[in-house]
Amino acid sequence: MSRRWLFADQLGPHFLDAKDQPVLLIESKRVFRRRVFHRQKAHLVLSALRHRAAELGDQALFLRTETYTDGVRQTGDPLSVCHPTSRKARELVNRLDVEVLGPRGFATSPEDFLKFAHGRRGLRMEDFYRDARQRHGILMDGAEPTGGHWNLDHDNREAPPRGSTRLDVPEPPAIVEDEIDAAVRDDLDRWQREDGIEFLGRDGPRLFPATRREALARLRHFVDHRLTNFGPYEDAMLAGDPFMAHSMLSAPLNLGLLDPLEIVERAEAAYRSGAAPLNSVEGFTRQIIGWRDFIWHLYWYFEPSYRGSNELHADKRLPKWFAELDADAVEARCLSDVLAGVRDRGWVHHIPRLMVLGNYALQRGWHPGRLSDWFHRAFVDGYEWVMTANVVGMSQYADQGRMSTKPYAAGGAYINRMSDYCGGCRYDPKARVGDDACPYTAGYWAFLERNEGTLATNHRMRQPMRGLRRLADLDALVEQEKARGSKAP
16 A cells, blocks of 8 residues: 555545555655745644644654655655645646556546536536535435525525624634643744745634544534524625634645535534525535535646636735734724734634725726635635635636626625624714715725626626716715725725
């Protein structure tokens, strides 16, 4: 049996062919020299890698080297590896003559995705998700979807409870750091001090699982105590409750500590037993074997140049205050709080990512490739495969509809409806011109005006475009937004 090389996002038991298979783990310092990652992301990845090495003991050869190549050349053993999650990693293992197996850690195989995609004029997540449900028999009653409907989004768009500062759900189980975490923190401090390696954001206690045991504990707690409230409030935001009822499983899932099918099967079991409502289980299933798998396969299905897509000709650089997570420089309450969440935790849930961070960048014409790289580096669950289609395609609409039917642009009314941010903010979500003009409300109309020629033929944008031409103060609004430029709002 060949020695299995496990990358740091392939740490679960499903990446091995046998319990006693010899393993190679390599901690490459050059990874952290190449990019400025969030400090807590660096900690999580190294902690997970070292914890796996400690669990495997003599079964694993654990090497700390400058490069992966250095580590491979030290082994002298025939190596196999499950298909890596980035093109550069795939090029590396091919160059090193390592046997490459099929990918693991996803519900849909490349072969099944190609069968799904064959002959389709457009690729849409909803179609893929239904196909995956049928293939795996998840939330199916015979040939029909459980409950008679594939999509229960209409039940999962509730605003946060009025007057509440937190959802009434138990906190997820806390992570208890150990001597491995302490050693990781010491090493990162030394790398900064002696090697000039830089990090983004703030250090802090580890918030996400670094072992399979921790990941399974969080999964059990979510299904038992938080899943019921996940569905209705999955799109809601509260300034005092960054985690809401979200599972916080994206980081351990993307480290390979959990398998997506074991996650959705446990959620479905909760529904079948009457412990969780169908709308919450369906919404969660959609995220895990629908959206996540869809994004993974698009990364490989689209051409390598896809990540450079820029059909809206957005070419502005990310301003320093945003790129460096200077939340204190921002007065807009929603953006300041979300940016602080990234700074302090390396994580916010999907709606702040899409409708606060991504929406703001889209409105201002920031370069989609640079924004995707920022998301990759700044989030504990961020990887190139995760962010390419999510940011370039969905959030920034830079592919002009290859994977999403319209831009995810919205004004302050959306944020006001789905959060408690606008109360107490110095900006008025209803104002588009003037000192109190909401940056999102004004930015929305400025975005439509700037891209009117490109978006005019999109049938889902007809109503907003008609509204654009009815604005009596459009010229003043456009000049106002040009004057604001890249200043922190």
